[in-house]
Amino acid sequence: MSGLRILILGGLFSYRALFGWLSPWVAVPTFLVAPIAQILLFAYLGRSAGLADDGFYVVGNALLYSAIPCVFAMGNTIGGERQQQTLELLLATPARRTPLFLGRALPVIVNGFLVSGFALVAGAAILHVRLPLHAAGGLVLALAVSAYSCTGIGLVTAALALRVRETAVLANVVYGVLLVFCGVNVPLRDLPHWMANIAPWLPLTHGIRAAQHLLTRTGAAGAPRVSWDLAVELGVGSAYLVMGSIALRLLETESRHRASLSTM
Amino acid sequence: MKTLRMIRVAWWLQLKMRSRSAFDGALTIIWPLFFASTAFLMQRAGRNQADILAATAVGASVMGVWSAMSTTAAGLLQSERRQGTLELLVASPMPFAVVMAPTTLAMATIGAYSMISTLVWARVLFGIHVHVGSPVLLLIAAPVTVLSVGMLGFLLSVTAVRYRTAWALGNATEYPVWLICGFLVPLSVLPGWVHPLAWLLAPTWGVEALRGAALGGPVAIDVAVCLLLGLFYAVLGALLSRTLLDSARRNATLALS
Numbered sequence: 316m317s318g319l320r321i322l323i324l325g326g327l328f329s330y331r332a333l334f335g336w337l338s339p340w341v342a343v344p345t346f347l348v349a350p351i352a353q354i355l356l357f358a359y360l361g362r363s364a365g366l367a368d369d370g371f372y373v374v375g376n377a378l379l380y381s382a383i384p385c386v387f388a389m390g391n392t393i394g395g396e397r398q399q400q401t402l403e404l405l406l407a408t409p410a411r412r413t414p415l416f417l418g419r420a421l422p423v424i425v426n427g428f429l430v431s432g433f434a435l436v437a438g439a440a441i442l443h444v445r446l447p448l449h450a451a452g453g454l455v456l457a458l459a460v461s462a463y464s465c466t467g468i469g470l471v472t473a474a475l476a477l478r479v480r481e482t483a484v485l486a487n488v489v490y491g492v493l494l495v496f497c498g499v500n501v502p503l504r505d506l507p508h509w510m511a512n513i514a515p516w517l518p519l520t521h522g523i524r525a526a527q528h529l530l531t532r533t534g535a536a537g538a539p540r541v542s543w544d545l546a547v548e549l550g551v552g553s554a555y556l557v558m559g560s561i562a563l564r565l566l567e568t569e570s571r572h573r574a575s576l577s578t579m
Numbered sequence: 580m581k582t583l584r585m586i587r588v589a590w591w592l593q594l595k596m597r598s599r600s601a602f603d604g605a606l607t608i609i610w611p612l613f614f615a616s617t618a619f620l621m622q623r624a625g626r627n628q629a630d631i632l633a634a635t636a637v638g639a640s641v642m643g644v645w646s647a648m649s650t651t652a653a654g655l656l657q658s659e660r661r662q663g664t665l666e667l668l669v670a671s672p673m674p675f676a677v678v679m680a681p682t683t684l685a686m687a688t689i690g691a692y693s694m695i696s697t698l699v700w701a702r703v704l705f706g707i708h709v710h711v712g713s714p715v716l717l718l719i720a721a722p723v724t725v726l727s728v729g730m731l732g733f734l735l736s737v738t739a740v741r742y743r744t745a746w747a748l749g750n751a752t753e754y755p756v757w758l759i760c761g762f763l764v765p766l767s768v769l770p771g772w773v774h775p776l777a778w779l780l781a782p783t784w785g786v787e788a789l790r791g792a793a794l795g796g797p798v799a800i801d802v803a804v805c806l807l808l809g810l811f812y813a814v815l816g817a818l819l820s821r822t823l824l825d826s827a828r829r830n831a832t833l834a835l836s
Binding site for chain 1: 600602603605606609610612613614616617618620621622624625626742743744747748750751753754755757758763764765768769
């Protein structure tokens, strides 16, 4: 019961206290304006390059944008605690680490899901991309699974934040890697071979592929492929969540040994 | 003379201070490279001509200058306020604009590192050759572009003085400026109503001047308009800063954040 309280209430409190982007003055430009601007940037670049239609860029960039809350907020759970000088207090508590940190991931997943959902709908409306009604359920599932797997890599970022002081820089680098490698703006078949080989091991790649498939194909013929992609995306996200939890445990122990928990 | 000395000293001081963080320095260089790489991959996958790839590389090289400026310049005054130095800067005997403009100029100068790194990246990793048509013109166009972007950042910093989380506003201008100013996409692809907006932004002319100097084409008019717009931003920023500071002093709201 105590674990459940830490998971839900602790996660919610920490999200509200540490993720300082919830004020409308930050949330509107960051979560509503910037994703649309990114979609337009790449859609027009895509038109100029003659590579794919607008729908491809709307889906890719909308799903990618879930990484902004997912990666940054998870990084802030450590960076913010350190900045407030509460990290030692937090880690001195007897609370179990799994609900403590996974609880922080739950509101972040919802945030990522809402941001990418808004970006998808608004981007499609602006660029006159038709979102087929029969694909709505699948797209919602793809958004949710992608937000979940992004939060997985966000947890790894949070663990690294125990050693890296600049969590924002770290989160930006993770975002950049996802942008280039995950088939967001360049189809996987057009990426250099070595990049295409890395892509399946990153979150978002399979989620984006599933969503793009849902947008372009009609009928039930593609359903097994979409289901497979979403299942793999879920697996990749879970793998990152496990990696993040293990890394948090290891780096916490190491930080205690080195007395570097609160090093700014 | 005193003003010029002040600008030089403040610019150099800010450049040194802002170059201290290895993390920030690395991000200034790496961040635009992610977007430049994506643009190069897209153009290459689209089987576009070498000259289009070269034009994209030159445009992409300026993205970092604006990236280094947008978020930090917008949050500049709030950052001074948080450090408790805003009152000291306002109380200094030099005009506030002369104190602050070198700061955004230093930010743009740091962004200029990424101009070089992007072109090297394009050459080494993507094999994009930019045969510089006129090195002399390029050496004129590049500093003028950096100067004008610095002054646009100064205007942005002053305009956003009343906005507590101005960094978010600045951050949100990053992609629109890249798009509207034709860094990666020719203006002709964008809707007609965007063009007048693009013409009011100095980076549009700066990028065109750099492309002209690097790939062959007219440069003089683009450089002149870019410089004039930069000066216009500086004058407008100076006037605006005086008005806003007078208001803040009258209402005793300078330190409020």
